[in-house]
Amino acid sequence: MIRNPIVVAIDGPAGAGKSTIARKVAARLGFLYVDTGAMYRTVALWALRNGTELDDWHRLEQLALAADIRLEAESGRVFLNGEDVSEAIRTELVSDAASRVAAVPAVRRAMVAKQKVFAETSSIVMEGRDIGTVVFPEARVKIFMDADPTVRAQRRQQQLVENGRSAALHEVEGEMRRRDTRDRERAEAPLLQAPDAEYLDASGMAIEEVEEAVLKIVRERTSH
Ligand code: DC
Numbered sequence: 001m002i003r004n005p006i007v008v009a010i011d012g013p014a015g016a017g018k019s020t021i022a023r024k025v026a027a028r029l030g031f032l033y034v035d036t037g038a039m040y041r042t043v044a045l046w047a048l049r050n051g052t053e054l055d056d057w058h059r060l061e062q063l064a065l066a067a068d069i070r071l072e073a074e075s076g077r078v079f080l081n082g083e084d085v086s087e088a089i090r091t092e093l094v095s096d097a098a099s100r101v102a103a104v105p106a107v108r109r110a111m112v113a114k115q116k117v118f119a120e121t122s123s124i125v126m127e128g129r130d131i132g133t134v135v136f137p138e139a140r141v142k143i144f145m146d147a148d149p150t151v152r153a154q155r156r157q158q159q160l161v162e163n164g165r166s167a168a169l170h171e172v173e174g175e176m177r178r179r180d181t182r183d184r185e186r187a188e189a190p191l192l193q194a195p196d197a198e199y200l201d202a203s204g205m206a207i208e209e210v211e212e213a214v215l216k217i218v219r220e221r222t223s224h
Helices: 020-030 037-048 057-066 090-100 106-122 132-134 149-163 170-183 207-223
Strands: 005-011 032-035 070-072 077-079 124-128 141-148 200-202
Touching: 005 020, 005 207, 020 032, 020 124, 020 207, 032 037, 032 106, 032 170, 037 057, 037 070, 037 077, 037 090, 037 106, 037 124, 037 207, 057 106, 090 170, 106 124, 106 132, 124 132, 132 141, 141 207, 200 207
Parallel strands: 005 124, 005 141, 032 124, 141 200
Antiparallel strands: 070 077
């Protein structure tokens, strides 16, 4: 247990650049980086693999509670019950399923409980959709990172290409909009900006500029 761990909460829609920035900022600060989207993706992957219906909330809760999810800090790799699923959780099928699984209140409760544990032993940079609103409402640093929908779709498409997949931009954008709408409109912990979060539109900015902007916010919010 460390005495006053600092939590940097970064929320925002898909493709805004949260993961890239959160990882870099965590490295610069020497904090632990936690990708909470990967956790929902992992539960979704398990559900898809064993044929769980995505509207079977009871079974999804059981999977979320039973899942042994490990995020390896140094490599950024993600493990489900000991198996490296880092690539398997990045498909479009899993993206869609993750957004559906993430709407289940009991699944969220199970993930939030796991997420809170990270800040018991370390200062963290945690990114997701509800970090500043639900997981760590008392976080000292909260950032809502946004970007133009087309820019976000281009980033997502780029990620798919890097993972050896291809997809038309309009398809990626349509799919992303559907998921974002579901994430924003769900009843439980919807994606929204916390009142005390700093809004950052990263659309026209280079990665280094966004990184510096985030570090500046961290310095301002932790200096007193
Ligand atoms: O950030 P991502 O695209 O890997 O997230 C996958 C899905 O999980 C996405 O639809 C939103 C959801 N999610 C969530 O509801 N709450 C979080 N804290 C993180 C992700």
